[in-house]
Amino acid sequence: MTSSDALPTAGSPTERRDAGRVVIVGGGxxxxxxxxxxxxxxxxxxxxxxxxxxCLYDRPPLSKELFAEGFDVDALEFATGERLADLGxxxxxxxxxxxIDPTAASVTLDSGEVLPADTILLATGGRARTLPVPGADLxxxxxxxxxxxxxxxxxxxxxxxxxxxxxxxxxxAELASALRKVGAAVTLVDPSPTPLAHAVGELMANHLHGMxxxxxxxxxxxxxxxxxxxxxxxxxxxxxxxxxxxADLIVVGIGIIPNQExxxxxxxxxxxxxxxxxxxxxxxxxxxxxxxVARRRGDDGVMHRREEHWEAAQLSGQAAAAGMxxxxxxxRGTPWFWSDRHGVHLEVVGRLSGSGTQIVREGGxxxxxxxxxxxxxxxxxxxxxxxxxxxxxRLIDQRIPVSADELADPAVSLRAxxxxxx
Amino acid sequence: xxxxxxxxxRVEDVPDGEAIRIxxxxxxxVDAIAVFNDGGDFFALDDTCSHEKASLADGWIExxxxxxxxxxxxxxxxxxxxLSMPATRDVACxxxxxxxxxxxxxxxxxxxx
Numbered sequence: 001m002t003s004s005d006a007l008p009t010a011g012s013p014t015e016r017r018d019a020g021r022v023v024i025v026g027g028g029x030x031x032x033x034x035x036x037x038x039x040x041x042x043x044x045x046x047x048x049x050x051x052x053x054x055c056l057y058d059r060p061p062l063s064k065e066l067f068a069e070g071f072d073v074d075a076l077e078f079a080t081g082e083r084l085a086d087l088g089x090x091x092x093x094x095x096x097x098x099x100i101d102p103t104a105a106s107v108t109l110d111s112g113e114v115l116p117a118d119t120i121l122l123a124t125g126g127r128a129r130t131l132p133v134p135g136a137d138l139x140x141x142x143x144x145x146x147x148x149x150x151x152x153x154x155x156x157x158x159x160x161x162x163x164x165x166x167x168x169x170x171x172x173a174e175l176a177s178a179l180r181k182v183g184a185a186v187t188l189v190d191p192s193p194t195p196l197a198h199a200v201g202e203l204m205a206n207h208l209h210g211m212x213x214x215x216x217x218x219x220x221x222x223x224x225x226x227x228x229x230x231x232x233x234x235x236x237x238x239x240x241x242x243x244x245x246x247a248d249l250i251v252v253g254i255g256i257i258p259n260q261e262x263x264x265x266x267x268x269x270x271x272x273x274x275x276x277x278x279x280x281x282x283x284x285x286x287x288x289x290x291x292x293v294a295r296r297r298g299d300d301g302v303m304h305r306r307e308e309h310w311e312a313a314q315l316s317g318q319a320a321a322a323g324m325x326x327x328x329x330x331x332r333g334t335p336w337f338w339s340d341r342h343g344v345h346l347e348v349v350g351r352l353s354g355s356g357t358q359i360v361r362e363g364g365x366x367x368x369x370x371x372x373x374x375x376x377x378x379x380x381x382x383x384x385x386x387x388x389x390x391x392x393x394r395l396i397d398q399r400i401p402v403s404a405d406e407l408a409d410p411a412v413s414l415r416a417x418x419x420x421x422x
Numbered sequence: 423x424x425x426x427x428x429x430x431x432r433v434e435d436v437p438d439g440e441a442i443r444i445x446x447x448x449x450x451x452v453d454a455i456a457v458f459n460d461g462g463d464f465f466a467l468d469d470t471c472s473h474e475k476a477s478l479a480d481g482w483i484e485x486x487x488x489x490x491x492x493x494x495x496x497x498x499x500x501x502x503x504x505l506s507m508p509a510t511r512d513v514a515c516x517x518x519x520x521x522x523x524x525x526x527x528x529x530x531x532x533x534x535x
Contacts, residue, residue: 310493345492
């Protein structure tokens with residue numbers, strides 16, 4: 001077990017408290033990160049993770065590597081059983097929490113068993129949003145959220161099979177790319193000509209979406225109105241404009257719904273997510289929430305968007321651990337995410353839409369984009385050029401003034417701009 | 423000491439904050455080796471991130487740490503210890519000797535072919 005020898009980074013221990021027995025509902029990245037961080041911060045009492053699935057695993061590879069050789073649980077697990085035992089993290093697999101008592105801080109499982117606790121963390125994540133149209137429940141229609149979902153898609157695919165992916169966001173694009181790579185004939189449907197524009201800006205969104213065409217993914221503008229079953233087990237996606245897309249496999253990637261019901265039933269404040277403060281505290285003193293299920297309500301009452309990215313889940317889990325112990329959370333860097341499609345690695349930090357001036361850096365195989373406001377960088381996005389975004393993140397976090405001319409000049413590295421400021 | 427290890431580069435080839443990748447054939451190791459310059463201190467680790475397949479020589483180098491260019495898993499430059507997910511396993515480290523203008527590597531015996 002990790003002892004209390006690694007405390008320093010978690011901010012000022014204003015009023016350290018004992019979290020007692022901690023039960024974590026959900027063993028995804030947020031839940032596991034919280035457990036691990038509790039140990040780093042010197043928590044010695046019991047930690048139990050309740051997880052309906054068979055192991056604690058990482059999800060990003062599900063939409064990228066699902067057809068790769070060696071894609072299996074071992075490659076995805078956060079920790080081996082031995083490592084969990086070393087950390088003193090107990091797990092209850094195959095059991096779902098059905099209720100919490102926020103006053104007594106107990107968690108009821110679907111077996112009827114009641115786990116006593118002193119502090120609860122809800123890290124229940126989200127579930128894939130389904131298509132609200134007739135035929136959406138046909139066996140040929142898949143979603144992608146869990147390892148089992150990924151395995152089912154893998155089993156349904158063969159070279160030359162016709163796949164229709166509904167939703168051109170990050171998951172849809174990654175999956176379309178992975179399906180194309182294994183030889184499926186892929187059609188990608190989205191109501192926007194530039195999906196992800198809100199996340200990466202119009203120019204980058206346009207560049208990214210254009211990559212599908214270059215890789216023989218047929219992109220269609222539209223929305224699915226109906227899925228018609230065929231007698232051979234395939235189906236036809238009928239778009240609202242009447243277009244018909246026959247498919248052997250249909251995957252819907254149109255976002256997630258937070259699994260907040262267990263918190264709502266317990267009376268916690270919720271609104272498209274269980275509401276939390278900067279310490280991941282919910283409206284019930286003994287209950288914390290982190291990851292995709294949590295939504296930040298600022299001290300000023302302003303509601304933030306739920307952050308559905310990997311690092312956000314990791315950091316919110318860690319912040320919850322600090323919060324449970326009465327410690328201030330670590331200062332968080334500007335939000336960052338990555339994605340991969342057609343062999344190209346996208347990284348984005350901050351925001352690339354909304355107010356400000358967009359700067360484009362041309363000169364490489366792909367553009368890099370920046371958004372500046374009042375002389376400061378507020379967002380950056382790059383393809384196959386991670387260090388530009390890593391440098392941008394530091395320029396943003398440290399509020400280092402930047403010049404538009406330098407940002408646009410491919411001869412000036414952002415690392416050099418960062419160094420020059422020191 | 424000048425006969426110890428293998429000359430893999432000159433000091434001037436690896437500017438501060440950067441790294442180079444030395445092919446495994448040069449060092450006779452099972453993986454390529456990344457040689458880092460962090461503020462004038464030189465370090466050498468197995469080049470392939472223990473998470474997926476990225477080259478750590480392309481990573482972000484700062485304060486004794488290299489951040490993987492794909493998913494930002496972090497490793498200690500001194501000993502290859504994993505510091506941050508998504509990576510969960512350490513990478514091997516190798517000894518670096520600065521011999522005048524030359525950078526020599528003494529490969530980790532556990533990582534020889």
